[in-house]
């Protein structure tokens with residue numbers, strides 16, 4: 001969580017210094033979601049991430065240099081500089097920037113898994129705002145109908161860009177899942193061990209063929225939507241920041257770990273910003289080697 | 300000589316062979332399973348033989364192409380049937396933003412072997428939402444191939460090649476061809492012979508062997524039948540000999556093999572059934588003008604459907620869509 005936190009701080013800092021081109025959606029405040037899931041997912045599971053995916057990637061790969069290189073378009077970039085912040089692919093991890101689009105794709109990957117690799121699943125991250133997209137419902141319907149192992153992880157941060165959930169969603173996520181006969185699990189905490197414990201059994205049921213599961217995380221976005229564009233009133237932001245997990249921890253162990261990750265990220269920033277520009281086809285060698293292995297296994 | 304075969308049976312046999320050859324190939328679509336076998340019966344019998352690979356889906360065009368995309372990402376191949384080509388607009392996002400972009404947007408070539416079959420075109424009285432030719436909306440998309448079947452091309456070869464390329468594709472199938480006959484190799488009919496030229500998937504060239512062409516006609520598969528009728532009339536009544544070029548891949552299209560004949564004939568007409576404006580035919584005409592500037596004796600003509608939705612009533616539909624008569628008229632007008 002601290003790695004993700006400092007990575008995102010570093011991005012906002014690079015943006016403020018004019019070194020960051022394009023768009024980048026930080027996941028400040030939401031770090032617990034992918035970190036909790038890390039222990040529940042295997043490298044053989046598919047993961048579909050979205051526009052706010054830095055935390056998802058870092059929790060899975062612990063590769064801040066590859067991600068930063070991608071965002072800054074430098075050598076060693078995960079997607080050769082072609083994808084930027086929102087379009088990463090590595091092994092069975094893939095992110096893309098069109099809201100809702102990856103739910104049917106996840107259903108397809110889950111269909112593959114159901115036929116060929118029982119016990120695995122396809123996990124797809126979406127925000128609350130993405131429940132406005134029809135693709136979500138087409139996918140939920142098919143996944144429920146065919147009992148596909150799809151794990152829908154909802155990061156419900158109460159806002160979509162500048163639109164509060166209350167202005168965009170009639171009813172509830174739980175109600176929508178229920179309409180399809182899809183199991184729904186609500187997570188109201190950001191305490192990682194508690195989350196893991198509560199999800200262990202429901203996720204196991206998805207793997208065992210019980211059909212899709214929607215896990216709704218109550219979380220909060222304490223940073224801007226993209227770079228510096230927060231439209232919320234300062235009082236509200238203050239209120240959110242006061243309950244941010246990062247504020248809750250104190251003491252020497254935390255201080256030490258925090259300092260470690262801060263300097264690790266600072267080192268990554270120094271390293272990556274000194275690299276030459278990336279060219280497509282020059283993806284990080286890590287990614288290429290993994291991919292070749294995966295394709296061989298699939299041939 | 301091989302027995303005559305309906306185009307629908309040819310497609311069915313090709314799908315069957317493809318499914319049998321590759322247990323990682325899926326066919327997805329609405330109402331495609333037995334006993335119904337698809338709105339045009341192209342998938343009849345397939346779900347009975349390949350129950351795991353042939354999947355009937357809900358009315359979810361975007362979701363179904365998304366499903367195909369997920370299967371492709373996981374190392375499979377997938378063919379999706381749209382019930383009518385008009386509905387492919389509902390899957391535009393999955394085709395253009397996901398399938399096509401995924402080939403290159405992760406910084407290295409990634410195969411996305413999916414193929415979307417689209418029964419297209421009018422002449423059936425199905426009306427505005429079930430008759431349109433939407434090919435033009437898929438042109439010029441990086442890493443998306445657009446094909447159209449014809450009675451001259453082998454469908455099995457098309458499926459194999461398109462899926463093996465790893466580039467996602469949209470395949471248009473003119474509905475009026477389904478019940479018609481395949482043209483047996485070599486002979487289009489008693490007047491015209493044909494052969495394939497150019498690189499895969501090839502362009503069919505239909506001509507009268509002894510007659511040097513006065514006019515070159517270029518058209519995709521569905522309209523090719525009407526063009527042949529026009530060519531017969533032009534030859535018999537006016538002694539105008541035409542040569543017909545039918546490419547199986549509309550985009551990206553290889554124009555090289557057409558250039559010598561087009562330059563020689565001087566008169567070139569490109570015909571399609573899409574509505575005019577921003578069309579395949581207009582783009583091709585521009586490429587021909589550019590390549591043959593100074594060698595053409597007259598402008599390349601473009602013949603499209605009218606700028607109209609496709610009406611239901613037969614007489615109104617006829618006025619909007621390209622007919623054999625409109626093709627022969629265009630050729631005659633172009634000569635005066």
Ligand SMILES: Cc1ncc(C[n+]2csc(CCOP(=O)(O)OP(=O)(O)O)c2C)c(N)n1
Pocket residue numbers: 051052097098099100126127128129130131155157159160161221
């Ligand atoms: C189909 C589509 N429409 C609009 C956008 C622009 N957009 C990017 S993020 C976003 C808000 C998404 O909100 P939500 O799903 O709640 O996720 P959050 O950003 O809160 O994590 C929007 C509208 C998009 N990427 N895709």
